[in-house]
Amino acid sequence: MSAIRALQTELPALGERLAEMRIGPFDAQALARYARASGDDNPLHLDDALARSIGLEAPPVQGMKLLAAFEPMLAAWRGDLVLTRLAGKFVQPVLRGEEVVLSGRVLRVSMADGVFLRLFAHGPTRVPAIIAEATLRLAPPGGSE
């Protein structure tokens, strides 16, 4: 029991809010670099005229670039926990040149199921760009798995 209690003290508190992380604004070069690294060759992210043709003022930032940014945020928050699940819905685009605020809150904590968080990525509007969730677990002693 004492060992379990010791582990429980390492877990975050229910309702804990993560420090907000601001990323971007991303310029055309950043979107092009991500396109090369990821292989996402969708021209919509790189072509101003194509973006305008569907009613966007600028090319949208790749959604996966934003979803993936939650991982370093979570690592900065609790590097002793291991991210085992990340899921996100792309609600609306963030455009090139717009800053993004990542935020999160602990919704559930248990030794059996780990730490469950609700995450948001917001562009300049009140409607989130991404609504996501993550599960983190305690790293096994001496390892990161």
Add this chain to the structure above:
Amino acid sequence: MVGAELETAALGPFRVTVDAERAAAYSREVGFAPRADGSAPLCYPAVWLTAPDIHASIARVCAETDSVPVHESQSFAYDSPLRVGESYDLSLALRREATPPRLVIEAVVAALGGEACARFETMLRLVPRGGFGAEAPA
């Protein structure tokens, strides 16, 4: 409401590798340095969907439906982290849904010994080309 399933196609397994140089570039572009423990970025497996064989299958569905894929959601779940430099077998199931029109890609990443270590799901809304612009792509 879950849409009616039209068809499911299995692809693979494909032999894939967490390329060190590409993983490092990917890490930089999503905001963090490569990790000292050699584990790959959690979202890295999505890059494998851009491989020619896989990309062609997705493009074929879009062509058949005269639609543009809009990335609607994405998930990753791990039993164990992927390691930079290691190779894996990637198996995919492409499932088309009718209402709303979607292509759902379910992927399993297995170690070469056969043990599954990660799963991910990519959900693409298939927006008719004529109606493109009604929804914003991610």
